[in-house]
Amino acid sequence: MSTIFQQPQLRPDSLEDYVSLNYLVAVYPEDKGFTVMIPQLPGCMSQGETLDEAMNNIKKAKRLWLSVVYASDRHAIPLPAN
Numbered sequence: 508m509s510t511i512f513q514q515p516q517l518r519p520d521s522l523e524d525y526v527s528l529n530y531l532v533a534v535y536p537e538d539k540g541f542t543v544m545i546p547q548l549p550g551c552m553s554q555g556e557t558l559d560e561a562m563n564n565i566k567k568a569k570r571l572w573l574s575v576v577y578a579s580d581r582h583a584i585p586l587p588a589n
């Protein structure tokens with residue numbers, strides 16, 4: 508029997524390190540476009556008329572969300588789920 512050991516995830520050092528992390532993006536089709544959100548980052552959401560526009564907007568929202576929380580308490584930023 509083999510055992511797999513996972514190393515604990517280390518906290519990123521810089522804001523750019525956090526921005527580069529891959530968080531799950533939830534996509535919700537609407538009548539006139541798409542709503543997108545990152546469930547692990549409470550309140551981080553956006554929308555767009557097309558899926559491409561919505562995905563570009565959520566990238567901007569993610570950066571803004573992370574910038575605000577990083578400036579106040581970077582340890583409050585959750586790491587992406589495995």
